[in-house]
Amino acid sequence: MVFIYLGKKAYRSIKRPGKTQQPISTAASGGPATEEVIYRDKNGSPARVTKPSASACGHQHDPAAGPCPTCKSARRAQLTYRCRLFAGLLLPFVVQALDVTIVASALPWIAADFHETGQLNWIIAAFNLTSAAFIPLWGQMADIFGRHVSMQACLVLMLVGSALCTGAPLTAFPVLLLGRAFQGLACAGLNILVRIVLADKVSLRENAKNWSFFSFLGGVLGWGLGPVVGGYITSGSSWRWCFGINLPIAFVSMLVIYFVLRSELLGPQPIPQLDETTDTGRRTKLVKRLQTIDVGGQVLFLFGFGLLILGLTWAGATYSWTSPAVLATLVLGVLTSVSFLAWEYHMAPGGALARRFPWQKAMIPWELVRNRDIGLLCYTSFATGMAMYSVLYFCNIYFTMVKLWPADQAGVQLLYFTPGLGVGVYASAAMCNSWPRKTFPPIFIGSVFEMTGVGLLAWALYTEHNPTIYGMMALTGVGTGLRVMPVQLHGIGYFPKKIAAVISLMAVAYPFGGTLGLTIMTTVFNNASGIGNDSPLRDFGTLKSLPEAVQQRVTHEAKMGVVWAFVAITPFMVLCTVLASLLGNLYIGKADDGEGERTNVIYEGVYMLSWFRRGGGTEKNIITREHQPDGEATL
Structure with a gap:
């Protein structure tokens, strides 16, 4: 996918040499067909400024002499930046996405080996606690220490956490939990830093394309293949390799970032509270900068x-x-x-x-907290996390306890979630980049699909009709994929000056929804199935050895526990659909090659109501905004 995307871009740049480049960083200038193109170095200082136009490149070049060398050089620089970006961020993003779900299939067997089946959810909670709680802190660390230092620190923490989990003695369950906490701390940083780096030097439309690709990649390799890889590792070798696999990936990631991407990453950012600006640069000592936290x-x-x-x-x-x-x-x-x-x-x-x-500097600016759309987007991310965790963890329990399948076979069944996820991500990218270039449709449609998928999945599990189960898993995946990218893009479009804070809020809500969802489902499962925390039936390996009559009774009770667990979270999905209908909308201005990015338009009212009004809304609810990749915005 990476090479196809990059090859397509390179082919277009060669076949259409007369058109001007789409800049890495843009800022609107006087005319509609003219823009100021600013390429910045690692410290954010302007390195080169040109002013192309839609009809001619503006470099005083004779078209009869062939392609403009300046435009050609700029296109080459843009392609080089994109290649470095994908090469440097690919492995860190994969390792953090994989770490969320790789233990889904191995979870029952890990808890059984430690004789801590009653504390099974702590293996998830220790990770979720740190992976969500420290996201805002990493956002500020990225500005104080720079992107490169912060990302390398995250990878070191990943190495430490993975080593602790891999080598944890079976008599020391807290060591495993400590390792999971370190992994969560590392994933919190990688999650937020990858998103920040993707948004650092590009236009809003280019950010949508890049984040769509990474969303698809994280969905397929992390959320989709994670449980499958975990299941095969657990059945074929040992669950310890579910954590040990991170060690070589994290180490290679450190080397790739240092040698490939380091020169492109922004350094410590100017802090207005210390009278620092982009022009003056960083002038104060580190101690003073730390005091701004x-x-x-x-x-x-x-x-x-x-x-x-x-x-x-x-x-x-x-x-x-x-x-x-x-x-x-x-x-x-x-x-x-x-x-x-x-x-x-x-x-x-x-x-x-x-x-x-x-x-x-306030950790979360108050204007974000009081904004209606930001609150609705946070709940949307919350419900997305709840739905995804429920499918990956409780469908696995269904295949393990009801179908009595081994870990590898149960993990393979979760692959049906992946095609739906890919379709959703691709469809949302098309809606945001091509038509209708709005964020409201994919968010609302995704909410409807996810609500339908989770609700009907409970019925499908009750009937034990496998094709319907797989279909509803895929439909839930479509709903999840439709919302992954537009939710973040919608928030950034509303607050382009506060990219890190917006991304942090969205990223915090996601694992919190997953944690609350698993807690509710676990409680309902325990009560409905009658399989308590101290029950010997919690050891899934003993189920096949039970007498047939007892086995049928236990599997039926386990099935009803899973069914009622999904019923319990369905109201949250219904509420998400209702709240999504109250969102505003972000219209993403189209930018062809050689043209400046047109002004983005946000609708701050209830966008769905505008469908029933002539003209699509009122002037007081419409705000035009020029998105500038360096974090500035003009209203």
Whole structure:
């Protein structure tokens, strides 16, 4: 796919030499067919400026003499940048995507070997806790230390975490959980950094193309093949290699980034709170830059989010929902989260904390928190995580406990989710880049598909009709793929000055939805199936040795547990569809080769209502915005 995409771009640049290049970074200038093209070095400083036009390249070149050498050089520079970008980010993105799901098939066997079947969900929760809670911190680290240093630090943490998981003694379950926590911390950084680097030097439309490709890649290799690889590794060798496979990938990634991509990555970014600008560059010492971190917000977010995840992990698995441990943890988590929101409110410009700490940069700008579309997008990401985790983990439990299939065969069945995911990602890319070039249709249609897929999957599991099960898994995958890229693009279009903060919010909501969904489904499964945490039937290896009558009863109860688990999360999918219908819309301006990117248009009202109005809306709800890849925006 990579080589086909790059070859297509190279072929177009050769066959159409008279047209001007599509720039790596653009900013609108006076006329509609003229733009200022700024190529920046690793520190963000302008390196070369040209002003092409739609009809002629503007380089004082005689067309009769052949292709313009300046345009040809610029096209070559653009293609080189894209090749380096894909080569450097491919392995880091794959390793973080693979780490989310590779344990899905191996999970029951890992817990059984440690004799911790009742604590099975901790293997997932330890990863999800750190992979979500530290995402905003990595966003600020990328600005303070630069993209390259931050990404290398993530890969080192991945090596440490994978080594701990691979070598964890069977008598030391906490060592495995510690390794999973380190892996989650690394994946949090890789997740946010890959997205930031993809958006750093390109236009909004180019970002949509690049992120579509990486979404498809992550979906196929990570979410699709992850459970299959984990199942074959567990059956053919040992579950330890599910973690050991990360070691060579992470090491090679460090070398590739250093030698291939390092020169293209932005360094430490100017911080306005320290009177730094793009022109003056970074002038203050590292200690001063570290002081700009919103320490209070980071601490409140970590404790609030961590306590919520801890309470949800304990509930139903370790303690009952009404136990003091669960109730106290959840209440403290809610209070701390509310305190975090209050802190960020007062960190807004003019607030009490902003006046007290004028040099600190708010972790989450308050204008994002209060924006309706950002809140709706966060819930959409939340529901997407819930749906995807439910299919990958509980369909695997169905194939293992009800069908009594081995880990490798059960993992292969999850491949039916992958084609749907690929179709969804491809369709969303076409909707955003070609027609209708809007973000609302794929988000809303994806919500409808995902709601239908999850709801009918419960019925299909009840009937045990395999073709219907596979079809609903694929339909859920289509819904997931349709929303992966447009959700992020929609938020960036609304707030192009706050790319890192927008991406962080979307990335936090996704694993939180998966964690809450698994907690609810696990509790419902335990109660509906009658298979408690201490039941010997939790050891899936013993099911085949049971007498036939007992085996049929156990598998039927397990099937009903899985069915009711999917029924329990269906209301969340219905609510997601309702909320998605209340979104606004981002119209992405089309840019052909040699033309400047046209102004993007956002509709801040309820876009679905505009379908029933003449003209598609009112002027007060429409805002035109020129997207600039360096994070600036003109309203």
